[in-house]
Amino acid sequence: MTTETASMPARDLESAEDIIIAENVDKWFGDFQALDQISMRIKEHEIVVVLGPSGSGKSTFIRCLNRLEEHDSGRIVIDGIEMNDDVRNLNAIRSEVGMVFQQFNLFPHLSVMNNITLGPRKVRRMPKLDADALAMQLLERVGIPEQAEKYPAQLSGGQQQRVAIARALAMQPKIMLFDEPTSALDPEMIKEVLDVMQELARSGMTMIVVTHEMGFAREVADRLMFFDEGSLVEEGTPQHFFENPQEERTKLFLSQIL
Amino acid sequence: MVDMPAQNPQRIVLPPHRERARRPRIVRLREWARRNLFNSRAGTALTIVTAIILGLLIYGVIYFVFVDANWRVITDNRWLLFAGGYPMDQEWRLWFSVGFVFLLIGLTYGTWASLGRRDHLFIVLASGFAILLLAHGGAAIWSTLWYLIAVGLLYAGYAITIRMPREAGPGRTLQQRSVAGLLIAALPIVLIVLLAFGGARPRELEGFVLNLVLAPVGIAGGLVIAIPLALGRASRMKAISWTCTTYIEVVRGAPLLGWLFVALFILDDVIGGELIVRAMVVLAVFTAAYMAEYIRGALQALPGGQSEAAHAVGLNQFQSMQLIVMPQALRISIPPMVGQAISIWKDTTLVTVILPLRELKGNADSAIAQFEFTPDRIEAYVFVAVVFWVVAFIMSRISQRVEGSLGIGER
């Protein structure tokens, strides 16, 4: 990795293409509306942090982006691919979108190595040797190459989450979704995961991150979005949010967590 | 650790119990007895009464086994009990199968567990029991030799696998896959050896051999049916889930005995004449209903995040089931499945009541139907019970050890 340009966004977002487009997305659970007319455009290489109180629909929204949830109406387009019932589209989207979960969701019966190589081998039909080499490279990148042959239960929470990031990266996605990646971690392990995410952001990955880590939001995000009761209430730069939020609900939320 | 003041580091105090530990064994024993057996007047009385009952019981058993019993009902009918109508000139096929299974037990133990002192003791005792039985009559030397070779194979398989590295890695994976593959292939291999290429006809499978064939077929067949059944019951498609639910509830609603009657009187038109095949089908169908429920329970116990993560890395529904969900669900359900396996093992005796199939218990009945052995029914049934217990014990012991090393219950 050759990075270390001192300031964060060394990426040209002006001329970048929209890689995620959501238009008027609704999602219902029975007669409960979890998402209400969500619209947004996210550019390639952009880092978006999603904020909002618990139950506001943050998880539901990003899960719609790789179809772990099916949206009921509206449109979602990922890198030019329409999200619909076409299985080929779904497969194409899923291999472009990686996801990291709050509870890691590593496969406990597989070694770290096999957790990472499973996707490339089974979905991309990559030969085992290539997949193993790729996995080792990714483990180096997240800083735990020595854990390759262990099982998830033998690792600390922070290490598990880093393996989960490596597992998602192994599919060589263009977009990474993070759903509260540090919320299940002990405080002393949060930083090691955030560091990996920051490095990833610098490398040009498009990222949507649901998090309560305000330091990360302030330093790394290009744009913040605030969700409340299923609606996208306010969006803007970190500067806008932390110095000059407009909506009452945003102000109230920020006053509670800062 | 609390830091001690470093003033007088030379003062080392011996732990006070050192002195007591040196006292003679007999004194310690006496003290243990006083504390645990004779701690009060009522306790003393209870200990004495229990000792008397236990003593009488042990005396009774020893007297029966070594003095009273006439074990000729067993030794004279050895072949009848063991293999019944199996053609005697094809005996090598039986021994080949025994050796193969023993080898597999050794390989399994060496791969996923290790033999402890108790396991060795059990093997020695069980072998003593077996040799006592085999070392009579004309071919005694040969069958004893066959048996010893089988035990040798067990230890050989164990010795090979226990030396292989246990750390996760390609070698370990290969070893586990090979042994698992052999285990899966074992049943067809044994059936081929017993029946094909000039072996016995199916109806000539009898005695202990018949139990040993029926139970694995029921268990393996049950498992094969149970997996789709469990998935079907959990399916979102109503037609499929209702069909599977109905199957499970109907089959579990009647006792095995009832289903064996069905096999005898009704299945003739469906499956054809071979009784043993009908019994196998009933055992598998019956076992499947129970196993499906255990698998379904395990599927529900599995966190939903597992299949979500599988989909997130791009696996489709089938791959997610095959590679992520099922391996974990099967692992969780091993303990109740073993219980079911042991129960179906004992239930193989039921086929004797309904079908003219002669398994071990059935042939024990034939043995005591002979005029000279009519007084010896207790000996015959005690023997049958012990044999069933030994096999059930082996099953539960192996599964315990394998469970332990698979880390079942931990995640």
Ligand SMILES: Nc1ncnc2c1ncn2[C@@H]1O[C@H](COP(=O)(O)OP(=O)(O)O)[C@@H](O)[C@H]1O
């Ligand atoms: N599978 C589901 N079934 C029913 N309700 C759900 C389901 N998933 C989420 N919800 C509801 O949708 C709302 C939004 O949930 P979620 O997106 O998880 O919120 P957040 O991630 O912002 O905390 C919550 O009220 C939640 O209870």
Ligand SMILES: [Mg+2]
């Ligand atoms: Mg959430």
